[in-house]
Amino acid sequence: MIILVLNCGSSSIKYQLFDMSDGHQLLAKGLLERIGLNESIITHKPTGGEPYRLITDIPDHTTGINMVMEVLCDPEHGVISNVNEIKAVGHRVVNGGESYPDSVLIDNDVKKNIEICIELAPLHNPANLKGILSVEKLIPGVPQVAVFDTSFHQTMPDYAYMYALPYEYYEKYRIRKYGYHGTSHKFVAFKAARLLGKDIKELKIITCHLGNGASVTAVDKGLSIDTSMGFTPVDGLIMGTRTGEVDPGVLVYIADKEHLNVTGVNNMINKKSGVFGISQISSDMRDLETAAEAGNKKAILALKMYSYKVKKFIGSYIAALNGVDLIIFTGGIGENDFNMRKMICTNMEGLGVIFDEEINNGAKGKDLIVSKPGSRVTVMVITTDEEYVIAHDTKTIVEKATAGNA
Numbered sequence: 001m002i003i004l005v006l007n008c009g010s011s012s013i014k015y016q017l018f019d020m021s022d023g024h025q026l027l028a029k030g031l032l033e034r035i036g037l038n039e040s041i042i043t044h045k046p047t048g049g050e051p052y053r054l055i056t057d058i059p060d061h062t063t064g065i066n067m068v069m070e071v072l073c074d075p076e077h078g079v080i081s082n083v084n085e086i087k088a089v090g091h092r093v094v095n096g097g098e099s100y101p102d103s104v105l106i107d108n109d110v111k112k113n114i115e116i117c118i119e120l121a122p123l124h125n126p127a128n129l130k131g132i133l134s135v136e137k138l139i140p141g142v143p144q145v146a147v148f149d150t151s152f153h154q155t156m157p158d159y160a161y162m163y164a165l166p167y168e169y170y171e172k173y174r175i176r177k178y179g180y181h182g183t184s185h186k187f188v189a190f191k192a193a194r195l196l197g198k199d200i201k202e203l204k205i206i207t208c209h210l211g212n213g214a215s216v217t218a219v220d221k222g223l224s225i226d227t228s229m230g231f232t233p234v235d236g237l238i239m240g241t242r243t244g245e246v247d248p249g250v251l252v253y254i255a256d257k258e259h260l261n262v263t264g265v266n267n268m269i270n271k272k273s274g275v276f277g278i279s280q281i282s283s284d285m286r287d288l289e290t291a292a293e294a295g296n297k298k299a300i301l302a303l304k305m306y307s308y309k310v311k312k313f314i315g316s317y318i319a320a321l322n323g324v325d326l327i328i329f330t331g332g333i334g335e336n337d338f339n340m341r342k343m344i345c346t347n348m349e350g351l352g353v354i355f356d357e358e359i360n361n362g363a364k365g366k367d368l369i370v371s372k373p374g375s376r377v378t379v380m381v382i383t384t385d386e387e388y389v390i391a392h393d394t395k396t397i398v399e400k401a402t403a404g405n406a
Contacts, residue, residue, distance in 0.1 A: 152182030
């Protein structure tokens with residue numbers, strides 16, 4: 001079964017094409033950028049072939065997805081003969097609200113619920129829905145599956161996901177913690193348990209998905225019991241351009257002093273803050289580490305703040321779990337930034353972590369243990385693969401639906 005995986009952002013589309021017939025084989029992947037702007041870019045990488053790059057105007061998502069179909073079928077750069085070889089499409093959908101504890105076959109009710117949840121994820125859900133509607137136009141009748149960032153966190157207890165706001169706001173607007181990156185947190189927790197030869201139902205795990213967006217999750221017996229992102233993906237850890245947790249009173253104060261409206265505040269906490277806001281240099285850790293090595297004080301401060309916040313969340317989740325067996329680092333920073341892993345895991349001996357600096361040093365993009373053999377808590381780097389999870393869930397759900405209709 002050939003499955004197309006789509007991750008539609010507000011001005012971008014990431015895609016991967018899998019052959020799931022026998023295990024899983026990545027056939028091609030690519031990225032469309034600057035959708036709706038002049039000089040949009042498509043970068044296409046067939047497995048084992050030469051990358052292909054084109055600059056053109058892509059006015060909307062339907063045009064963009066149509067270009068994906070065309071390049072996948074292109075005689076020179078493509079990997080399939082025609083779009084009818086695509087038997088299912090899996091979509092990353094950021095917020096499914098409280099309705100979906102698992103991935104789901106998309107029908108009219110699912111589309112309506114994704115639309116309702118636009119209020120909960122205004123930066124992401126509209127684009128996710130555009131991707132679904134575009135595929136309906138371009139490949140009519142092909143089954144589509146929604147895989148939600150929020151699904152894994154639906155096992156959180158109410159005392160973990162509720163805010164201490166008037167209860168009526170939960171009843172009226174469903175104001176609560178939803179959590180994000182659930183697909184990644186679940187994947188790396190189960191993968192690590194498998195690599196260690198352990199039953200995940202016997203493990204207490206803390207997963208750290210560290211990228212431009214970042215979150216930490218407490219996993220008990222394979223279930224999410226708490227996570228750092230909240231109602232939106234702004235809460236929790238310091239991120240590339242997002243504040244993470246902040247005293248709400250500070251936002252009221254700044255809004256008053258700077259005469260900011262709601263849009264202005266939203267722009268500040270989402271796009272102007274985080275390590276970018278502190279350093280005033282970049283949202284990229286590599287740039288900050290280069291600047292820090294040169295003695296830039298703001299870059300040094302940003303790195304210290306970032307690592308300290310991750311360490312604090314790990315400590316709080318050890319308390320929530322009543323102990324921890326395994327700490328996992330994943331995501332672009334978690335998998336590749338060995339300096340940041342060192343900053344986070346240094347001076348955690350009191351919590352049972354004996355970090356192996358020698359093994360950690362220089363380690364990038366591979367699964368490995370970075371704690372010493374005598375460490376009571378195992379620390380691992382685990383590479384995530386959210387697109388594969390989407391492809392796997394899509395295959396499972398479509399095959400089940402097909403069998404049920406037989």
